[in-house]
Amino acid sequence: MLRPNVSITYCWLCGWLLRASWMAQELLTTFADELGSVTLVPDKTGGVFEVRLDDKLLWSRKEHGRFPDIKELKQIVRDEIAPERDLGHSDAKPAG
DSSP states (O other): OOOOEEEEEEETTTTOHHHHHHHHHHHHHHTTTTOSEEEEEEEOSSSOEEEEETTEEEEEHHHHSSOOOHHHHHHHHHHHHOTTOOOGGGGOOOOO
């Protein structure tokens, strides 16, 4: 079975490579058995930061007005590729 690909398109003019590569590392570590790959895609149109699962847009900085928290990004990816999976501390609800 072909495993899905996550792509992270980031603005290299804005210096977001480190953020994108860190998020890629976190996703690869968390979903080593479920993901086929995580691809980093540099963009030079300005301000772009998008996360896609295959062709489906999961996160857009432009639409949300911010970057995703890594916990929230892991939950979004999990909900798409392994909804039954427990993410441990990344699934913990805030106290209150």
